[in-house]
Amino acid sequence: MISLLLSLLSLLKKASRPLLLLCLAIASAMLITLSIGKLYQNWDTDPNRGAIAMPSGALGESYPTPRYLEQGWDNADSLWFYNTTQGSNLLPYDLFMALEQPDSTELFRDNALIDKYRYLPQKPTFFNPDGLPVGFVKDTYQGKSYIGLTCAACHTGQINYRGQAIRIDGGPTMADMPGFLAELESSMRKTLVTATKLEHFTQRVLARNGDFTQKDEVIASLKEWANNLMLYNGVNHSTVEYGYARLDAFGRIYNRVLKHVINKKQVHSLLLLATNKDHSRMLTPEQAARVLEGVDKTIIGNKNFAVIFDRLRSTNPGYPGLSREQLFRLRDLIFNEPNAPVSYPFLWDITHSDYVQWNGIASNAGVGPLGRNAGEVIGVFGTLDWTAQEAGFSLSAKISGQSKKQKRVDFKSSIDLVNLRRLEHHLQRLKSPKWPEDILGKIDRTKAARGELIYERYCLSCHEVIDHNNWDRVIIAKMSGLDEVGTDPLMALNSVNYTGKSGNFKHTIQQQPAGGLYIPEEAPVAMILTSVTRGTVTTPDPDKWIIRRWLDWLYMMASSVFENEIERTIKNGNYQPDTTAQPFNSLLAYKARSLNGIWATAPYLHNGSVPSLYELLLPKKRAGDPENGRYRPNRFEVGAREFDPIKVGFVSSGFNGFTFDTTLPANFNTGHEYAAGRTAQLNGEALPPLSDAQRWDLVEYLKTL
Incomplete structure (x- = not known):
């Protein structure tokens, strides 16, 4: 990306003097606008930050x-x-x-x-x-x-x-x-x-x-x-109920990408492969052709998909009149069920982190944050006016690997890249919250001091202690493979195993850290998403005047590259490395990170399957365990905001919320049982289980982070 910027600057040097002066004048105006924009950020100073009381919630x-x-x-x-x-x-x-x-x-x-x-x-x-x-x-x-x-x-x-x-x-x-x-x-x-x-x-x-x-x-x-x-x-219908405080965001992003990438030929082949429970064809060739009549060949997009969906349900002559059950069977051929909801991650220190997302899928170096945030907006209803264009030079086609295709995707969208960059920069000053002793009660410093020694032995190898006031802090993701950490594997498995039709990206080359990879027709959606976000971040804002949009884009890219102090590094931790046979092995892992502010982020584990910090330190009850022991709850209620400052988490009973059942797939509360002596440390050593007094000491220390 840096070489691309240098090439563009070189072109400006060769430009004629009038053009160069025009560009400089516009650039000056843009900088003035940006300065005014920074002042504008300070115009809303409501003393309560807009918050209101809810007397009957x-x-x-x-x-x-x-x-x-x-x-x-x-x-x-x-x-x-x-x-x-x-x-x-x-x-x-x-x-x-x-x-x-x-x-x-x-x-x-x-x-x-x-x-x-x-x-x-x-x-x-x-x-x-x-x-x-x-x-x-x-x-x-x-x-x-x-x-x-x-x-x-x-x-x-x-x-x-x-x-x-x-x-x-x-x-x-x-x-919810x-x-x-x-x-x-x-x-x-x-x-x-x-x-x-x-x-x-x-x-x-x-x-x-x-x-x-x-x-x-x-x-x-x-x-x-x-x-x-x-x-x-x-x-995005899922057989796994999410309830409060969770979302399968990646599953939904993946599906939006597939809907806007798959082409007519690929949909046609899937319609002919769709079968009923008795293995008979769901559509005849004539019905499949009728359903796709008039649909664009290269990019189907949202409107055409809505037309296809209506035609599939239609009972008019020539259409298949599919039932709800048949539509879901067909859905599973084109899309993937987003059935691995996870807790919404907290954002403090995100700009200081080397890798982000629960399975470390996103590097934070270079323009990585811009691509990550663009992918997020794809998932939360960014308008994707992607269209097929004739072959020819296009920066987005070059960066997304389409330069040799007969058609190229134009990534016009509503995604506001300049604001995404500004928001990321804004988050640099956000710090984790400190335990408010005047509201939640005094921390027992004697117990916390004992807990600090326990933390050093049981937790520190994965969860480094940082000073949240240190501007130069770096949050290192410590990755643990699925077998090592033992927590519910579905989110990580889906991130690697979910596939879909690659549309115009079929047989394009995607550069990975270890070299280039051809994207097959049936490709991991993680690969397709990478190509899509590369095309998106290299497409200037269509709502701006042409010169302004390119100058804004240059400023945004330059600031993303030169102001981002996170270096590109390999991941830290105990996980399976990527190989030529399994190029995404490293994603079959979960990330540990610093725990500053952890008290304010319940429920716990990546899927929200444990209601409090105290219960996180308990083991999962297994066959043969004594009935009178202390264990993580198998069922609890989610949705209340009332806090429990003793166990440190939200109250999880006594109200009619969402019942979280940890016996269901995606909801498992197993693993991360370091305090119970059941999960080995990074060095392979399993430490003895904590006593109940030691658990309470550790919880008290966690309040101080």
Whole structure:
């Protein structure tokens, strides 16, 4: 990437003097705009950072206006983070603002429903005049306005304790995104079939004087976006219930990529391979051809997939009229079930980390953060206006390996790369929260001192202790292979084993650390995602004037390369190395990292299968274990924000939340039993199990991190 930048700078040197002066003038204007933008970040200084009280919340909870801890951000920093778009377009803004709940005349955006799905209600502030919840934002793309999600929707937490509330910037959300999206789809469907709802809805939309001027236009748009959401929810339907505080984000990103990459020929072959339970063909050749009639050959995309889905369900002559069960069987041929939900990771220290994501899939060196964040926006509803273009030079085609293809994919999208870079830079100043003794109780320093010695012996080899005030800190990911750590393997297995049709990337070459790899037609989705994000980050913003968009892009790429102090290194830890036969072996592992602020990130383990730090130090009960022993709970409730400062985690019983069953695949609470003497250290030594007193000492020390 550095060589690419140098080549572009060389071209500028050879440019004519008038062109060079024009570029310099525009560059100066751009720098002035950026400077104004930095000042603009400080304009929203609401003293409560937009937070409001919920006197009658979901799950029987109520709380006053939340307070904030010292995390390196002031009021303006938090509000800018909450309300800065990344290019997410869930549905048109006017439709969202006017939509009623499915079985009520209350608006869908009402704070009670927002709290029901554990998102965080906000009051109107300068950056958020409509009082959208934390992480919900108005985005503009190609002259239209949309409701979208920001980083803060998934990475802002809250803890309640005895009538007080604490907001945790960068902490994991308690949200139930699949439940929220299912109810959103239900609201849209109910509006379309209920005359009074539809009439009230269209009147409210038109009264906004926004992007819609005609009633028929409103109804058509509602139908289109309801179908889009139904398709999204159907493709991502999982037999594993997520509940609160978890999401299979990678599975959903993978599926969005496959939907926008697969080509007509590949879909046609899969339609002919689809079979019923009795192994008979699901579609005749004539039906398959009819379903794909008029669909683009190179890029199918979202709209065409919606057409295909409708035709597959249609009982009109010539169409197959597939049942729900048949559609899911067909879904599994094209996509992968996102059945490995994991806890939302916390964001403090992310910019100081060498590798990120639970299985260390993403390097943080160079432009790695930009690619990672672009992939994230693909997953949270970035508009992907990818189209097939004639062969010819294109920077995105070159970087994504398509330079020799007869057609190339143009990666035009709503993804705001400049904002992604700004958000990553903003996170450099975010620090982990310190245990608030004035709210959660004093730390027993004598017990904590004993716990520190236990931590040094049992935990330090994987979880390095850092100073969160040290600007030069580096968070080293210590990888442990699946067999070594013993935790639920499904997320890591899916990241490697999930495959899909590579579309236009078939037989392109992708550069890996060990050399180039050809992408086969049926390829690991991790490979396809890498090519897609490379194409995305090398495609300037289509909403800007052509010279401005390229200067912005150059600035963004240069700052990503030269301001990123994380060096490219090999992974640390005990894991299987990549080989020519298994080029993604190293992803069959999970990452350990520094535990500063760990007290504020329950539930624990990567899949959220243990409710508290104390219970994390207990063993998993196995056959033959004594009945009167202490063990990790097999079932517990999730969803409450009320905190347990003794065990250190959220309360996990006594309310009607989501029942987390650890006996189900993806939910296993096995492994990471170092304190129980059942999991060996990195050096292969299994230490003796801790006594109960030692567990409590260690928990007390963990509060201090």
